[in-house]
Amino acid sequence: MGRRSDAREKILTSAQSLIELRGYSALGVAEICKAASVPKGSFYYFFESKEALALAVLDEHWTAQRTDWARVLQDDAEPLSRLRRLFEETEAGLRAGRQSCGTVSGCMFGNLTLELSNQTEPIRKRLQQIFDAQVEMVERVIAEAREREEVTVGDAREAARSVVAQLEGQVLFAKLYNDTQHLEGLWANCLSLLSARRPDEAAISS
Amino acid sequence: MGRRSDAREKILTSAQSLIELRGYSALGVAEICKAASVPKGSFYYFFESKEALALAVLDEHWTAQRTDWARVLQDDAEPLSRLRRLFEETEAGLRAGRQSCGTVSGCMFGNLTLELSNQTEPIRKRLQQIFDAQVEMVERVIAEAREREEVTVGDAREAARSVVAQLEGQVLFAKLYNDTQHLEGLWANCLSLLSARRPDEAAISS
Secondary structure (H helix, E strand, O other): OHHHHHHHHHHHHHHHHHHHHHOOOOOOHHHHHHHHOOOHHHHHHHOOOHHHHHHHHHHHHHHHHHHHHHHHHOOOOOHHHHHHHHHHHHHHHHHHHHHHHOOOOOOHHHHHHHHHOOOOHHHHHHHHHHHHHHHHHHHHHHHHHHHOOOOOOOOHHHHHHHHHHHHHHHHHHHHHOOOHHHHOOHHHHHHHHOOOOOOHHHHOOO | OHHHHHHHHHHHHHHHHHHHHHOOOOOOHHHHHHHHOOOHHHHHHHOOOHHHHHHHHHHHHHHHHHHHHHHHHOOOOOHHHHHHHHHHHHHHHHHHHHHHHOOOOOOHHHHHHHHHOOOOHHHHHHHHHHHHHHHHHHHHHHHHHHHOOOOOOOOHHHHHHHHHHHHHHHHHHHHHOOOHHHHOOHHHHHHHHOOOOOOHHHHOOO
16 A cells, blocks of 8 residues: 555656646646556556546645745735745746756646636636635735735735736746746736835835 | 638638637647548648647737737727727627637637647747737837826836736636636726826726
8 A cells, every 4th residue: 555655646746747847638647657657557546537637736736835825925924025925936936947947837727727727627616716715815915915004905805816817927928938037027016906005125126 | 722722721710719629739630620621631731730730820810819909009099098998809709709609718829828838949939929019019008108197117018018917817717717707807907007097987997
């Protein structure tokens, strides 16, 4: 059973790397098993289909990313500083990925949303839950900033969705141009979207 | 030769529909030819590869969209009204698509950017040219609005890129939730990103 659990982990790790590099549709189960050095029979022991694997990859990736987002967004710093750190860490993560594998792979959730959400309802639903959770985490920070009169927004949820949309749009450009400098304007964009009072330091990147 | 030209057009039309529905990697040449009612030999007479077809589909789609964007963005209306119409027409187009085929297919350029830009350099380059051209068209309108002191932006090109990024991010959400209402906030977001003076009518959707 120990070896089988290893196999599940290996399949998940290989699938995540391959999906980040080449998307979902371009991959076959045989290729994933080969990359994981696991026999094809093991695959179907752990996953009933390629779709089931994709759902597990999404869950694993979101579990890790949610921990990162919570660490940044739920700490004791001032609300807008936390949002700023989220963008800085996102940019740093994509930059590190580019340095290690040569390409900006983008956001796995955004990638799979555009590739798959019209093709499989279970994956669409899972991605909706993930983006809902992201928006909710950002919304709480915006609501705090609003209480402190640091931002002027009517609907904090709509504002949070606009901020996450801006993040996804700029990550799309970072992937397209294979260049993370497109993310440098995110903080200034976020302040604009939130009609924030701009402290001097915030104006640097605008 | 007349029939052969028909065949090329049929292949392009079928490929565009299939790529909008299911992306690029999930399609095979045989499936495209079947949908186009064209023998496979014809395919390779017109296109040396599936990638060459994808480039032709991108060109055809951009030629049509560029005409639409130019009609809206280069007419005689006030600059911000033109931008607003661009968003309204984008939303109307996606809503019409949803009514006819049941799903919000999103933006083909955004879809293929996230699916393919790390996999084929010719497609990446073509998508870069298309997004550069979109950003340039929006930039010209923003520069006009800035001359009229209707917006306050430092770098009109960066501002245009942020507006197009917001559009792509909100279209991603429209596709994810299969619901075009996510595009309703675009105009208010755009005014925020441009630090625009907000006329009363502009505040409606904020």
